[in-house]
Amino acid sequence: MSAPTFLLVHGAWHGSWCWQRLGAVLDERGMAWLAVDLPSSSSNNSSIDLTSDVNELRRFALDHGPLVLVAHSYAGAVCAEAAPKIDHLRGIVYLAALVPRLGQTPSDVTREYGLRSSLDEAIRREEGLLRLDPEPAAQALYGDCDEETQRWAIDQVTTQTLASFRTARTSENIAVATTYVICQRDQSLVPEVQREVALRCDDIVEIDSDHSPFLSHPDELADLLEPMRFRG
Numbered sequence: 001m002s003a004p005t006f007l008l009v010h011g012a013w014h015g016s017w018c019w020q021r022l023g024a025v026l027d028e029r030g031m032a033w034l035a036v037d038l039p040s041s042s043s044n045n046s047s048i049d050l051t052s053d054v055n056e057l058r059r060f061a062l063d064h065g066p067l068v069l070v071a072h073s074y075a076g077a078v079c080a081e082a083a084p085k086i087d088h089l090r091g092i093v094y095l096a097a098l099v100p101r102l103g104q105t106p107s108d109v110t111r112e113y114g115l116r117s118s119l120d121e122a123i124r125r126e127e128g129l130l131r132l133d134p135e136p137a138a139q140a141l142y143g144d145c146d147e148e149t150q151r152w153a154i155d156q157v158t159t160q161t162l163a164s165f166r167t168a169r170t171s172e173n174i175a176v177a178t179t180y181v182i183c184q185r186d187q188s189l190v191p192e193v194q195r196e197v198a199l200r201c202d203d204i205v206e207i208d209s210d211h212s213p214f215l216s217h218p219d220e221l222a223d224l225l226e227p228m229r230f231r232g
Contacts, residue, residue, distance in 0.1 A: 004066040005032040011073025012160040022214040040164035046128025050167035077106040091177040100169040119188035129159040144216035
């Protein structure tokens with residue numbers, strides 16, 4: 001049985017650029033990977049919603065497989081919605097991710113528990129787009145990173161469409177292995193919420209990390225992913 005390719009799916013305000021450190025570690029270990037760019041954070045068109053992201057993920061995955069999806073933050077909602085229509089899917093790794101129930105929007109996941117984070121305080125709404133206040137957002141997203149990495153990363157972030165957070169999930173769960181990775185020092189999606197959401201998955205693991213271990217702890221994150229190469 002061939003080893004799967006890890007398809008890395010970024011969260012809100014980000015792009016495929018955020019995976020480069022983790023990608024370098026995966027390359028060293030001979031672990032195949034790809035990264036996609038989602039439309040909701042690569043355009044200033046406020047009408048782009050989660051459905052557009054799902055369609056792009058499905059299109060991108062079409063010629064690749066078998067796959068394990070690695071869904072960070074907002075991308076948990078994208079991958080949960082897209083999973084039933086992705087062929088040769090071996091598993092999903094939800095990394096500090098929003099995993100809506102059927103009928104929930106990504107925003108509903110955190111609203112359900114009534115717990116706000118430092119990142120929530122850094123979000124600014126502007127004509128259907130969500131922008132981040134750089135200084136507090138950098139700390140909330142990349143708290144374990146050095147200042148140079150924080151500056152580099154926050155300079156890359158874009159706008160995110162409000163519509164993407166307001167699109168409800170319509171797909172049912174499928175029979176594929178799911179793992180939730182809880183980030184214990186997360187200031188963007190608080191660990192208390194993550195632990196509740198993680199109960200929706202088959203397996204739960206924890207990493208001593210901020211919200212972005214692909215930048216701050218790439219080796220440790222690769223350690224968690226490596227056993228999933230052998231999923232059937």
